[in-house]
Amino acid sequence: xxxxxxxxxxxxxxxxxxxxxxxxxxxxxxxxxxxxxxxxxxxxxxxxxxxxxxxxxxxxxxxxxxxxxxxxxxxxxxxxxxxxxxxxxxxxxxxxxxxxxxxxxxxxxxxxxxxxxxxxxxxxxxxxxxxxxxxxxxxxxxxxxxxxxxxxxxxxxxxxxxxxxxxxxxxxxxxx
Numbered sequence: 001x002x003x004x005x006x007x008x009x010x011x012x013x014x015x016x017x018x019x020x021x022x023x024x025x026x027x028x029x030x031x032x033x034x035x036x037x038x039x040x041x042x043x044x045x046x047x048x049x050x051x052x053x054x055x056x057x058x059x060x061x062x063x064x065x066x067x068x069x070x071x072x073x074x075x076x077x078x079x080x081x082x083x084x085x086x087x088x089x090x091x092x093x094x095x096x097x098x099x100x101x102x103x104x105x106x107x108x109x110x111x112x113x114x115x116x117x118x119x120x121x122x123x124x125x126x127x128x129x130x131x132x133x134x135x136x137x138x139x140x141x142x143x144x145x146x147x148x149x150x151x152x153x154x155x156x157x158x159x160x161x162x163x164x165x166x167x168x169x170x171x172x173x174x175x176x
């Protein structure tokens with residue numbers, strides 16, 4: 001099941017982030033070339049870049065969480081026993097799930113407000129609401145990844161230290 005989730009994340013959010021980054025690269029190339037040789041830049045290039053950056057940043061969040069590639073403060077981990085690190089990992093993932101879930105809720109309410117007011121970008125007049133809904137979706141997916149890791153050991157160990165051992169049967173509530 002974890003391999004299927006990883007494959008789905010890689011081919012959905014990861015691919016979207018990669019394609020958006022590729023589009024930014026080409027947009028920048030065309031924009032700079034146009035300015036340099038034709039004295040004319042891509043109309044709305046800045047707005048398009050901003051929207052694509054949202055896709056890159058928020059689209060990569062679920063994969064960063066899945067691969068356990070967040071910034072880690074691990075100075076004390078060498079002094080903690082495996083069972084404490086396991087509890088710590090689950091608690092951190094629970095807090096992250098709650099935080100990302102709350103941010104997804106806030107972003108969805110903001111997207112509703114953007115749609116209600118009809119907010120658009122200045123130059124291209126592109127609606128902002130779909131971008132905000134996409135941000136909310138990526139945040140919700142990231143929250144779901146962290147919520148999964150509350151109950152399942154992270155499949156990709158942190159590059160900073162080895163993964164914590166499973167919880168002892170009496171603390172986990174499930175025998176191994």
